[in-house]
Amino acid sequence: MVLEEAWTLKELFVYPNEYIYWSIQIVMYPFMTGLVAGAFVLSSLYHLFGIQRLKDIARFSLVFSFALLFVAPLPLLFHLLQPQRNYYVFMTPHFTSAIAAFGVVFFVYASIVASELWFLYRKYFVETSLKLKNQMSRSLPEKIKYLVCTVLTLGAYDIDESTLRKDQSAIKILAGVGVPVACFLHGYAGFIFGSVKANALWMTPLMPVIFIMSAIVSGVALCMLTYIIAMEIKKFVASRKRPFPPYPSQEEIKGVEVHVVKMTSRYLIFFLIFSISLELLDLAFRGYTAVKSWDILRSIIYGKDFINIFILQYTLGNLLPFILLLIPGLTIRRAVPSLILVLFGVFMMRWNVVIGGQSFSLTFSGYLHYHLPLIPYDYETFKEGLFGALLIGALPFFLFWALSKIFPVFDLKESH
Amino acid sequence: MNRRGFLKLSVKGLAGIALAKGLDEIVRPQEGLAAAKPVRWVFLVDTYKCIGCGFCVKACKLENGIPYEANVSRTWVERYVITKDGQVFADTPKAARDGFTTTRIDLGMGKYREIKKEEIGKAFFVPKICNQCDKPPCVQVCPVGATYQTADGVSLVDRKWCIGCGYCIMACPYGMRFFHPVYQVAEKCNFCYHRITKGINPACVLACPMSARRIGNIKNPEDPVAKVIMTQRVEVHKPEYGTNPQVYFIGLSEEVR
Numbered sequence: 182m183v184l185e186e187a188w189t190l191k192e193l194f195v196y197p198n199e200y201i202y203w204s205i206q207i208v209m210y211p212f213m214t215g216l217v218a219g220a221f222v223l224s225s226l227y228h229l230f231g232i233q234r235l236k237d238i239a240r241f242s243l244v245f246s247f248a249l250l251f252v253a254p255l256p257l258l259f260h261l262l263q264p265q266r267n268y269y270v271f272m273t274p275h276f277t278s279a280i281a282a283f284g285v286v287f288f289v290y291a292s293i294v295a296s297e298l299w300f301l302y303r304k305y306f307v308e309t310s311l312k313l314k315n316q317m318s319r320s321l322p323e324k325i326k327y328l329v330c331t332v333l334t335l336g337a338y339d340i341d342e343s344t345l346r347k348d349q350s351a352i353k354i355l356a357g358v359g360v361p362v363a364c365f366l367h368g369y370a371g372f373i374f375g376s377v378k379a380n381a382l383w384m385t386p387l388m389p390v391i392f393i394m395s396a397i398v399s400g401v402a403l404c405m406l407t408y409i410i411a412m413e414i415k416k417f418v419a420s421r422k423r424p425f426p427p428y429p430s431q432e433e434i435k436g437v438e439v440h441v442v443k444m445t446s447r448y449l450i451f452f453l454i455f456s457i458s459l460e461l462l463d464l465a466f467r468g469y470t471a472v473k474s475w476d477i478l479r480s481i482i483y484g485k486d487f488i489n490i491f492i493l494q495y496t497l498g499n500l501l502p503f504i505l506l507l508i509p510g511l512t513i514r515r516a517v518p519s520l521i522l523v524l525f526g527v528f529m530m531r532w533n534v535v536i537g538g539q540s541f542s543l544t545f546s547g548y549l550h551y552h553l554p555l556i557p558y559d560y561e562t563f564k565e566g567l568f569g570a571l572l573i574g575a576l577p578f579f580l581f582w583a584l585s586k587i588f589p590v591f592d593l594k595e596s597h
Numbered sequence: 598m599n600r601r602g603f604l605k606l607s608v609k610g611l612a613g614i615a616l617a618k619g620l621d622e623i624v625r626p627q628e629g630l631a632a633a634k635p636v637r638w639v640f641l642v643d644t645y646k647c648i649g650c651g652f653c654v655k656a657c658k659l660e661n662g663i664p665y666e667a668n669v670s671r672t673w674v675e676r677y678v679i680t681k682d683g684q685v686f687a688d689t690p691k692a693a694r695d696g697f698t699t700t701r702i703d704l705g706m707g708k709y710r711e712i713k714k715e716e717i718g719k720a721f722f723v724p725k726i727c728n729q730c731d732k733p734p735c736v737q738v739c740p741v742g743a744t745y746q747t748a749d750g751v752s753l754v755d756r757k758w759c760i761g762c763g764y765c766i767m768a769c770p771y772g773m774r775f776f777h778p779v780y781q782v783a784e785k786c787n788f789c790y791h792r793i794t795k796g797i798n799p800a801c802v803l804a805c806p807m808s809a810r811r812i813g814n815i816k817n818p819e820d821p822v823a824k825v826i827m828t829q830r831v832e833v834h835k836p837e838y839g840t841n842p843q844v845y846f847i848g849l850s851e852e853v854r
Binding site for chain 2: 545
């Protein structure tokens with residue numbers, strides 16, 4: 182009769198109303214916003230600091246960040262028991278609540294990414310629009326493309342040298358403003374948890390910082406992974422179209438790919454070290470100060486969640502990919518499993534925070550066990566189950582595919 | 598209309614609006630009433646008197662329309678058994694809706710523990726109810742303002758405005774909140790606000806055969822509950838969270854969670 186009974190089991194002394202109220206969708210929420218923030222920070226490393234080696238992946242990451250952005254609020258929406266009332270957050274935001282800021286932060290961030298994208302691809306829109314305009318006859322896809330590009334020029338057809346230079350500085354400013362906003366977007370997701378004083382595991386001022394660092398790690402890893410997949414598809418296409426001269430050869434693509442992956446993985450390792458250090462600092466501090474809640478936290482961290490935390494998150498998700506990425510002579514074949522492991526590690530970190538934080542009772546003398554609904558038997562067990570999470574996880578890739586039809590994400594000619 | 602006429606009318610209009618607003622500030626009926634007869638609802642639980650019959654839970658469920666079989670409740674009773682060697686056992690089967698009908702301690706997951714009489718050092722019951730905190734964390738974290746604190750100190754939920762995010766449930770250190778199984782919005786004890794504002798006792802207070810539960814107005818020095826709180830030694834639950842709870846206990850023990 183109580184919805185949460187579908188996935189909660191209670192052990193020892195637990196208050197009657199305690200259940201795992203925040204389940205898999207709330208695990209997905211910080212995971213997805215983390216990817217958004219991480220992808221944006223990666224693209225800003227090029228746009229803001231002019232790290233030329235990241236040029237290739239920078240444009241790609243920005244478009245991907247945009248695709249992820251639309252999916253980020255969906256887990257929250259999915260999780261609401263009254264999803265039709267979601268706009269109340271914008272209508273009557275109650276600003277003492279961390280969640281109330283969501284609307285403001287989200288829209289500020291979305292407009293920054295959208296305008297940066299516009300400045301970045303303006304030249305392309307104008308050129309495409311003009312080219313297709315002068316074309317005598319247009320096929321249906323060309324007609325659509327013409328329409329989309331013409332609308333996206335927003336009536337600004339001025340693309341001479343000085344205007345493009347202005348565009349460049351606008352991109353730089355937007356990237357500069359965007360980084361703190363992206364960090365805020367995700368840091369505040371950490372704040373949502375870190376500020377809950379009733380929860381002994383969540384409450385730490387380190388939470389937002391830990392979230393930002395692991396967000397960057399996951400965003401960079403996902404961008405690299407998607408980049409590799411996209412390049413492999415390119416290679417496959419190239420092997421078939423090779424006789425046509427404008428197409429780059431397989432070797433050319435591979436050269437670019439390996440170079441980009443090597444460069445980006447250095448930044449990934451850098452942020453990974455930061456992220457792990459902060460998490461271990463948090464753990465060490467809790468153990469050393471050993472306040473009232475430590476007894477039950479210890480039994481969770483070193484007992485019930487040992488496999489989730491130390492085996493799956495730290496060993497498989499952090500240590501192993503760290504070693505794999507550090508061994509010299511990084512190959513694509515080695516990078517792919519490492520990146521998947523990094524993503525898995527960050528996901529497990531979100532899991533261990535969200536689910537782990539609810540797996541002990543407010544009484545400090547009882548436990549709650551979470552069982553993810555695998556096979557759904559109604560709408561609730563679908564959206565709060567495995568398939569609901571997979572749906573949310575898959576959506577950005579569809580969106581990215583659609584966006585890549587509008588924005589030339591993989592412009593090899595330019596990047597070479 | 599000429600310019601002069603328009604300006605005149607505008608000034609009059611603005612003056613009218615300002616006057617109306619000012620009057621509203623000056624004579625607010627609710628505040629006028631509150632000032633004349635200040636009310637701050639508080640609760641007094643005498644744990645020595647509680648016998649664990651569970652009538653309060655039953656009455657609460659019926660009065661407030663909480664599905665009888667659902668494993669959630671606005672109030673509950675906890676049983677504590679402390680053995681002579683210092684082990685603490687506690688349970689609240691079905692929120693003690695049916696009282697404590699067996700001496701076995703419910704350990705959850707279908708397990709029970711029988712404790713021999715001669716092993717027991719002390720044992721007692723503790724009724725729990727929303728603390729109607731002075732600084733309610735549940736109200737603080739609600740993203741839409743659907744939960745709010747009234748002038749007389751009770752935290753309420755607007756069922757028409759709650760979006761069901763569950764942040765308030767996470768924020769309460771006492772585990773008082775839950776989702777209503779029928780309305781699918783946040784739910785909590787409100788001291789039977791619909792009754793106390795009409796001068797009737799809450800359902801649980803009325804149902805308690807031992808007068809272990811009492812409600813009062815701390816701002817009225819003549820109130821018997823206020824007198825007890827002011828003159829005797831009382832305790833609140835989990836004061837370390839800084840919520841300033843307003844349910845006072847007599848005989849709260851160190852073992853109480």
